Amino acid sequence: xxxxxxxxxxxxxxxxxxxxxxxxxxxxxxxxxxxxxxxxxxxxxxxxxxxxxxxxxxxxxxxxxxxxxxxxxxxxxxxxxxxxxxxxxxxxxxxxxxxxxxxxxxxxxxxxxx
Amino acid sequence: xxxxxxxxxxxxxxxxxxxxxxxxxxxxxxxxxxxxxxxxxxxxxxxxxxxxxxxxxxxxxxxxxxxxxxxxxxxxxxxxxxxxxxxxxxxxxxxxxxxxxxxxxxxxxxxxxxx
Numbered sequence: 001x002x003x004x005x006x007x008x009x010x011x012x013x014x015x016x017x018x019x020x021x022x023x024x025x026x027x028x029x030x031x032x033x034x035x036x037x038x039x040x041x042x043x044x045x046x047x048x049x050x051x052x053x054x055x056x057x058x059x060x061x062x063x064x065x066x067x068x069x070x071x072x073x074x075x076x077x078x079x080x081x082x083x084x085x086x087x088x089x090x091x092x093x094x095x096x097x098x099x100x101x102x103x104x105x106x107x108x109x110x111x112x113x114x
Numbered sequence: 115x116x117x118x119x120x121x122x123x124x125x126x127x128x129x130x131x132x133x134x135x136x137x138x139x140x141x142x143x144x145x146x147x148x149x150x151x152x153x154x155x156x157x158x159x160x161x162x163x164x165x166x167x168x169x170x171x172x173x174x175x176x177x178x179x180x181x182x183x184x185x186x187x188x189x190x191x192x193x194x195x196x197x198x199x200x201x202x203x204x205x206x207x208x209x210x211x212x213x214x215x216x217x218x219x220x221x222x223x224x225x226x227x228x229x
Contacts, residue, residue: 093157
């Protein structure tokens, strides 16, 4: 069965510092898609970044980047120059054996200290 | 910027009652989804919908649940006889194409409380 695991229930970082959120997953598929979504207190899910498994290059979006290690089935999110607005729940997820069903991790609560 | 909307934002109902949660997906999107998130737990996939039929559903999506696109804009989730354990946030999402190629855009959610 496909699973996504986020082992850090909560992380905190000083404003302007860098933080890395971990995510591991398990799948027997070779082609799949991984995502990080952010859920601020407003509860709306917002896509942060996506990675196609067939691409070796790590995805980046401004201050957000991933470290995708396919062999280790690891997909961590690095947030550089953390800002107060980054405070949210961060969910790692992926489409593995399905084109429709997004499998989610349990989430990591990110706290930004001013 | 177009967005997915959901109504109501909060629904309170008595156990055994029927509820209908409403969603308006982004207008040029073709694929629609429902997810739920029980407080403090993972987000769980319920169902996906394309071309007026269910394309995939999870084990959670039993006979008590149904989805419908009654007109060109709304996408609804009906729970026929609510149970206490149906209390959760319900998120609607839509995408232009199959999810592996296209981002799923999420609505703000409906908080369902079953008493």
